[in-house]
Amino acid sequence: MNDYLTQFINELSSKTANMKIQCKDVPFEGAAEERFGFDRCYVAADFENGDRKRFLTLIRELYEERLKNKIDRAIMGIEHGIDLPFPLAVLSIESSSYNDMQDLLYTLFESVFSYISNNTLNVFLPIDTVENLEESVSAVHESITEDLYLKARIGVGMLSKSDIDLKLSFQTSRAALKLCSEFKKDVVFYHKEWLEMLILSIPERARTEFVRENFKNPDILSDNETLKTITTFLNCSLNLSKASRLLFIHRNTLSYRLDKIHSETGLDIRNFEDAMKMKLCLEILDLGQI
Amino acid sequence: MADVVFKNISKIYTGGVKAVDDFNLEIKDKEFIVLVGPSGCGKSTTLRMVAGLEEISSGELYIDGRLVNDVPPKDRDIAMVFQNYALYPHMNVYENMAFGLKLRKTPKDEIDRRVKEAAKILEIEGLLNRKPKALSGGQRQRVALGRAIVRNPKVFLMDEPLSNLDAKLRVQMRTELAKLHDRLQTTFIYVTHDQTEAMTMGDRIVVMKDGVIQQVASPQEIYNKPSNIFVAGFIGSPEMNFIDGHITVKNGKYFINFKDINLALPEGIAKTINPDFINKDIVIGIRPEDIHDEEMFLETFPEYTFNAKVEVVELLGSETYLYLQYDGIPLTARVDPRSVARSGDMVKIGFDMNKIHIFDKETTKRVMD
Numbered sequence: 318m319n320d321y322l323t324q325f326i327n328e329l330s331s332k333t334a335n336m337k338i339q340c341k342d343v344p345f346e347g348a349a350e351e352r353f354g355f356d357r358c359y360v361a362a363d364f365e366n367g368d369r370k371r372f373l374t375l376i377r378e379l380y381e382e383r384l385k386n387k388i389d390r391a392i393m394g395i396e397h398g399i400d401l402p403f404p405l406a407v408l409s410i411e412s413s414s415y416n417d418m419q420d421l422l423y424t425l426f427e428s429v430f431s432y433i434s435n436n437t438l439n440v441f442l443p444i445d446t447v448e449n450l451e452e453s454v455s456a457v458h459e460s461i462t463e464d465l466y467l468k469a470r471i472g473v474g475m476l477s478k479s480d481i482d483l484k485l486s487f488q489t490s491r492a493a494l495k496l497c498s499e500f501k502k503d504v505v506f507y508h509k510e511w512l513e514m515l516i517l518s519i520p521e522r523a524r525t526e527f528v529r530e531n532f533k534n535p536d537i538l539s540d541n542e543t544l545k546t547i548t549t550f551l552n553c554s555l556n557l558s559k560a561s562r563l564l565f566i567h568r569n570t571l572s573y574r575l576d577k578i579h580s581e582t583g584l585d586i587r588n589f590e591d592a593m594k595m596k597l598c599l600e601i602l603d604l605g606q607i
Numbered sequence: 608m609a610d611v612v613f614k615n616i617s618k619i620y621t622g623g624v625k626a627v628d629d630f631n632l633e634i635k636d637k638e639f640i641v642l643v644g645p646s647g648c649g650k651s652t653t654l655r656m657v658a659g660l661e662e663i664s665s666g667e668l669y670i671d672g673r674l675v676n677d678v679p680p681k682d683r684d685i686a687m688v689f690q691n692y693a694l695y696p697h698m699n700v701y702e703n704m705a706f707g708l709k710l711r712k713t714p715k716d717e718i719d720r721r722v723k724e725a726a727k728i729l730e731i732e733g734l735l736n737r738k739p740k741a742l743s744g745g746q747r748q749r750v751a752l753g754r755a756i757v758r759n760p761k762v763f764l765m766d767e768p769l770s771n772l773d774a775k776l777r778v779q780m781r782t783e784l785a786k787l788h789d790r791l792q793t794t795f796i797y798v799t800h801d802q803t804e805a806m807t808m809g810d811r812i813v814v815m816k817d818g819v820i821q822q823v824a825s826p827q828e829i830y831n832k833p834s835n836i837f838v839a840g841f842i843g844s845p846e847m848n849f850i851d852g853h854i855t856v857k858n859g860k861y862f863i864n865f866k867d868i869n870l871a872l873p874e875g876i877a878k879t880i881n882p883d884f885i886n887k888d889i890v891i892g893i894r895p896e897d898i899h900d901e902e903m904f905l906e907t908f909p910e911y912t913f914n915a916k917v918e919v920v921e922l923l924g925s926e927t928y929l930y931l932q933y934d935g936i937p938l939t940a941r942v943d944p945r946s947v948a949r950s951g952d953m954v955k956i957g958f959d960m961n962k963i964h965i966f967d968k969e970t971t972k973r974v975m976d
């Protein structure tokens with residue numbers, strides 16, 4: 318349990334004379350498991366009248382409202398030293414309904430906190446590594462489609478290691494969400510899109526010029542097989558054997574195709590510099606506006 | 608278990624893209640049907656309309672006899688499997704499979720029964736306590752399939768579920784999926800842009816292009832009797848050769864003619880050709896494996912042969928591709944690796960005229976049986 322929650326509960330208990338509330342990390346006599354913000358804890362509330370469940374909901378809402386305000390201020394850079402379970406990922410989810418989505422997140426993760434802001438769901442997910450983050454977010458997107466039957470877009474910001482990063486994490490998650498529509502992807506991880514970000518910062522004319530100068534015949538990319546050959550070869554770090562295995566073709570067939578690509582585009586992508594030019598041209602063309 | 612019926616289904620996205628155009632198809636109960644076609648032809652859109660993820664612009668969709676256009680997705684009794692196969696790293700295999708049911712507030716013992724049953728079908732009972740990190744690629748795929756199986760859906764929808772796997776695993780998983788289909792006895796609708804995958808998996812294949820169905824038939828029929836030039840070129844690798852030409856008749860005998868070449872058509876084939884196309888512009892189709900350079904063939908069928916120039920010889924170990932040219936017409940032949948052809952050579956080749964395909968040049972439609 319974080320200090321913050323302990324403090325909140327103590328404060329609450331002291332202000333309400335006619336009810337006693339006890340909250341611990343471990344189960345104890347008469348306590349039920351409850352979720353408050355990022356925490357799951359065991360709560361026993363003892364009060365004279367009213368409905369216990371409604372009372373607990375009320376405290377949760379009160380606590381989470383405060384937590385949300387604190388996070389909002391941290392994101393704006395007004396509040397410092399906020400105590401959250403770092404490392405923390407910030408996700409921006411855009412969908413037509415968030416009702417079941419929060420339930421989904423709470424069923425999935427032991428610790429997570431989310432709230433709706435400007436028609437977008439802000440999700441704060443404690444997670445240890447970038448690798449787990451990528452895997453988890455992809456799984457969340459699939460669960461949203463497969464279990465809730467909703468279309469959703471998710472922008473994932475840079476991982477926050479401490480409260481100092483929180484603002485950047487939030488901003489990058491919003492930027493990533495924007496990139497979803499630009500890239501026509503459902504999930505965008507900001508940390509993965511460095512090349513796209515770099516290219517977007519180059520003036521459009523310079524981009525067009527670059528492709529025109531370095532790539533003879535962009536029309537060949539409309540052939541699916543050719544495009545797949547190129548991207549697979551690049552993704553395999555220019556390794557012929559590996560790429561031919563992935564493409565399901567013989568090494569010689571791949572060599573033959575690369576020769577053909579060389580003669581048609583002027584780029585021999587077995588050579589590192591040409592491969593780099595190819596990669597840049599592909600990204601530029603992919604981002605459109607040419 | 609359910610049949611799925613598409614009646615005049617169309618999808619127009621906001622912005623005006625017509626992704627699916629007057630789609631008509633009856634998928635039988637327990638059938639394994641594969642939608643295949645190039646990128647952007649509307650395969651995923653079709654699948655997503657069945658799932659209820661995309662609204663149907665016009666037409667009617669029936670699942671198990673019930674009109675589902677306005678039935679919310681969660682009540683359609685379908686399960687989807689996508690290409691990512693992402694699993695939650697913090698949950699073990701059991702929890703990853705159980706999660707969807709837990710969310711639906713399914714009773715614990717029911718969840719347990721279903722997860723164990725699915726694990727048995729998928730032969731992953733021994734993995735239930737493992738975390739995804741400790742699984743191989745193929746095992747992960749199976750767990751992801753398990754997630755769908757525990758839902759007991761009437762229809763499985765799969766959108767390129769194998770496309771992220773390397774070639775070897777992909778081949779293995781194709782067989783696994785076919786076996787799974789046998790065991791589950793459920794309707795499968797499977798989307799892929801890979802024609803080899805389509806040919807090896809489906810009971811029937813639906814070939815699509817620009818949102819329009821081109822042909823629906825068994826893999827054999829699609830391969831042997833493609834209904835138009837698009838299907839003929841899309842299915843089969845290397846691609847079928849196409850040559851502009853004519854059908855001529857001399858003394859009651861049929862020939863195909865291109866450039867200065869006339870090759871006799873066997874009577875059995877000639878009979879199946881629509882006579883309206885004699886002397887009309889047609890396109891001759893011949894698959895690379897139906898072009899021969901071996902002595903045996905050339906001697907047996909001298910009337911099917913002519914000389915062509917070898918441009919490139921590609922040795923692939925178990926077979927050899929010859930890239931040939933005849934008077935400006937490029938031809939690819941798939942021949943025995945013992946072939947002695949060298950680039951630059953003039954060689955004698957023969958078309959297996961029993962395997963010839965003829966299409967109307969104007970409509971691109973097949974004009975023979």
Ligand SMILES: Nc1ncnc2c1ncn2[C@@H]1O[C@H](COP(=O)(O)OP(=O)(O)OP(=O)(O)O)[C@@H](O)[C@H]1O
Nearest residue numbers: 620622624626645646647648649650651652653800
């Ligand atoms: N949400 C959308 N809004 C507008 N147009 C879309 C949308 N989704 C798909 N399209 C368009 O509809 C057409 C069909 O797309 P679809 O995704 O169904 O193709 P596909 O056959 O699955 O292709 P692929 O093999 O690339 O997955 C394409 O022209 C595509 O650009």
Ligand SMILES: [Mg+2]
Nearest residue numbers: 650651652766
């Ligand atoms: Mg698709």
